[in-house]
Amino acid sequence: MRTLTRTFVGITAAAGITVGSLAAAGAATAAPAAAAQPAVGSQAIAPLAVVNLGLNTTQARKIQRVLKSSYGYTGAIDGQLGTNSWKAMQRYLKQSWSYNDAIDGIVGPNTVKALQRWMKAHYGYTGAIDGIAGSGTQAAFKRLANSL
Secondary structure (H helix, E strand, O other), X not given: OHHHHHHHHHHHHHHHHHHHHHHHHHHHHHHHHHHOOOOOOHHHHOOOOOOOOOOOHHXXXXXXXXXXXXXXXXXXXXXXXXXXXXXXXXXXXXXXXXXXXXXXOOOXXXXXXXXXXXXXXXXXXXXXXXXXXXXXXXXXXXXXXHHO
């Protein structure tokens, strides 16, 4: 009886391995055909960049509320400073703080420099106007958000 049980378990295990191998081979063979036909264009699924510069979501929501009320931000008040939040911020910075680049929502050095000029004048930023969003820039940005 013991030998019969061992034989049965061995055959069952071998059959399971064989079936699993065939299933995996079938999936691997089918994968290239599925990958060759993209379902959606890459632009449709590309996520928007979120750059909160050290702010938590509550602080970022405060910034978004101001941007929505005065600078053309039309997105959700979700605490995620994405492309549309930064476009609105760039509109403000262009108007008042010598931002001279495209309104593209990208937080590049020119956006950071204009932000640094604003924060140097009003929010205790003491660093260089260098376009680098380091710890001093982030601390001043938090002070700005908390003042709203």
